Each structure stands twice: as C-alpha cells, then as structure tokens.
Amino acid sequence: MPLxxxxxxxxxxxxxxxxxxxxxxxxxxANDPAARSALEVVLFYPGVHALWLxxxxxxxxxxxxxxxxxxxxxxxRFVTGIEIHPGATIGxxxxxxxxxxxxxxxxxxxxxxxxxxxxxxxxxxxxxRTIRHPQLQRGVVVGSNACILGAIDIGEGxxxxxxxxxxxxxxxGATVVGVPARIIVPAKHRFDAALDHANLPDPVQDMIxxxxxxxxxxxxxxxxxxxxxxxxxxxxxxxxxxxGDELPQTDGG
Numbered sequence: 001m002p003l004x005x006x007x008x009x010x011x012x013x014x015x016x017x018x019x020x021x022x023x024x025x026x027x028x029x030a031n032d033p034a035a036r037s038a039l040e041v042v043l044f045y046p047g048v049h050a051l052w053l054x055x056x057x058x059x060x061x062x063x064x065x066x067x068x069x070x071x072x073x074x075x076x077r078f079v080t081g082i083e084i085h086p087g088a089t090i091g092x093x094x095x096x097x098x099x100x101x102x103x104x105x106x107x108x109x110x111x112x113x114x115x116x117x118x119x120x121x122x123x124x125x126x127x128x129r130t131i132r133h134p135q136l137q138r139g140v141v142v143g144s145n146a147c148i149l150g151a152i153d154i155g156e157g158x159x160x161x162x163x164x165x166x167x168x169x170x171x172x173g174a175t176v177v178g179v180p181a182r183i184i185v186p187a188k189h190r191f192d193a194a195l196d197h198a199n200l201p202d203p204v205q206d207m208i209x210x211x212x213x214x215x216x217x218x219x220x221x222x223x224x225x226x227x228x229x230x231x232x233x234x235x236x237x238x239x240x241x242x243x244g245d246e247l248p249q250t251d252g253g
Contacts (some may be wrong), residue, residue, distance in 0.1 A: 020055070020092065024048055026165060027093040029208065031115055047096030047116075050082040058085035088122075091138070107151070108133035111140065117162070119145035125167075128152070137172070176202075 002165040010017075010121035028041045028048060035041050041048055053076040060069035081100040084090070088104045091112035096102060096117040104110065107130070108122040117169045120142045124132035134148040137155055143162030148154065155172030164181040182203050227234055 006060065006065070009063075010059070015145040015159060017055075021052070023093045024051060024095075027095045027113070031095045032097060046080040046082065047099040049078040050076055050084060050096060050102075051090060051094060053080070054084045054086070054088070054090060056092070057084075058088070060084035088133075101145075103132035107131045107134045111136050111138040111156070113139045115141045117142065117146075121147040121149075123147060123149045124151070125149050134166075 003243075016207075020252070025038050025041050025048075025096040028045060028068070035045070054074060057069045057076065060066075060072065063087070066086075068114050073084060073086045082096060082102045084102075084104045085106040085108075087135040089109045091114065093108055093113045094110055094116070095114075096116050099116070102116060103117040105124050106124045107124070108124070110116070114136050122134045122136070131151045133151060135151070136142070136148075139157045140154050140160070141158075142148065143164065145162060146160045146164045146166065148160065148166040150167060152169045153168045154165070154166070155180050156161070156163040156175065157173045158170045159175040160166055160170070160181065161177030162176065163179070165176050165179045165251075166176060166181040168180070170176050170181075170183070176182060177184060184203060188200040
C-alpha cells in the first residue's frame with residue numbers, strides 16, 4: 001500500500017515534474033555552451049540525472065520512507081558520481097556542471113539558480129541532530145573542489161572560488177577565495193562571467209606583492225641616505241625564491 005500511494009502521488013504531480021524538467025533543461029542551456037540540444041542534456045548530463053533522482057529520493061524521505069530514500073540516493077551516487085543526501089533541499093533551476101565527486105549533506109540547502117562545479121562539498125562539522133550543513137541562497141556559484149563546511153549562510157549571488165575552504169558566512173554578492181576563504185576586496189575583483197576560474201585573484205599573493213614593493217621602496221631610501229652620509233655598507237646576499245618582477249601572475253597566466 002505505501003508504494004501504491006507513492007506511485008499515485010507521483011502520477012498526480014507529473015505536471016509539476018514536467019515543469020521542473022523544462023526549467024532544468026533551460027538552466028543547462030543557459031550555463032553550458034557545450035549543450036547543443038535538449039535531447040543531449042536529457043541523455044548525457046549526469047548533473048541533471050542526479051537532480052531528478054534526488055527529487056524522487058527527497059519525496060520518499062519527506063513522506064516517511066527513509067530506507068527507500070537512502071537506497072535511491074545510493075543508486076544515484078553509483079550512477080552519477082554525485083552524492084546528495086535525500087534530506088537535502090535543492091531549489092529550482094540548479095545546474096550541476098559535470099558534478100563528479102560532489103557531496104551535499106543532509107541538512108544542506110541549495111537555493112534556486114545556483115551553479116555547482118565538480119568536486120564541491122557542502123559538509124557538516126557537528127554531530128548535533130540539527131541544521132549542520134551550509135545554506136546556499138539564490139544564485140550562488142561554487143567553483144570546482146570548493147568546500148563549504150558547517151551551518152553557515154552563503155548569501156544570494158555570492159561566488160566561491162575554486163579550491164576554497166569556506167568556514168564562515170559569506171554576505172550576499174561577495175566573492176571569496178583561499179584557504180580559509182577570504183572576501184576579495186576591492187570590488188574591482190567582481191567578474192561579469194558566472195565564475196572566471198583563471199582570473200580569480202589571490203588575496204594572500206596580493207599582500208605579498210604589496211610587501212615586496214614596499215620593501216623595495218624602503219631599501220632605495222636607505223641606500224640614498226647611506227650615500228649622503230658616506231656610510232659604506234656591504235649587504236649580505238639574501239636568498240629569495242622570487243625577485244619582485246618574477247612573482248607568479250595574478251591573472252592565471
């Protein structure tokens with residue numbers, strides 16, 4: 001009987017499911033230039049398959065069928081390489097690009113229009129049976145292999161750089177990078193593209209560059225003072241991994 005009730009409920013919800021499928025296909029076409037047709041997306045996009053299977057698993061989870069929900073989620077992971085706990089809440093028009101290795105925890109929320117690249121982890125850091133996973137608001141973009149840990153809020157339109165580890169809340173519209181992730185300032189580092197992986201700045205490297213430049217200015221001033229005062233000073237050679245002009249480029253080049 002429970003299975004029959006579930007099947008009847010799914011039949012009643014077919015029109016809504018069809019609308020969700022249409023939105024999913026539109027999200028892929030809008031975010032992936034490699035998607036050439038709706039048929040290609042339906043057949044060959046594991047991120048889309050993972051979302052569809054998750055919706056079924058989430059329905060079972062919220063209708064008192066946790067064992068079947070976990071079984072379907074496990075099959076989903078086996079087929080797509082994407083692990084989404086059936087308790088997680090996933091919004092509309094979410095796009096999982098490639099998706100291999102993505103992990104989304106039980107109490108996580110992914111808002112409408114979010115974009116997740118491969119290897120993203122929305123993990124928990126607590127054993128308490130409460131909300132312990134990230135809460136992504138609408139339009140968040142999370143780069144490849146980024147980890148967002150704990151019951152923290154990621155504001156609407158925020159962007160998480162590839163490889164970042166986020167352990168604190170991120171305000172709406174902010175871009176964060178690094179380990180641990182830091183908000184990028186100034187605002188000029190905001191990008192037009194959804195997430196320009198090659199051009200995300202590194203705030204630590206920016207600080208090192210500033211310190212190197214400041215040190216060079218101070219050395220020049222000291223040399224001028226020593227010349228005026230006729231002070232002879234032989235500076236011992238110092239080993240530096242880079243000269244100032246040889247620091248790695250900040251634009252990914």
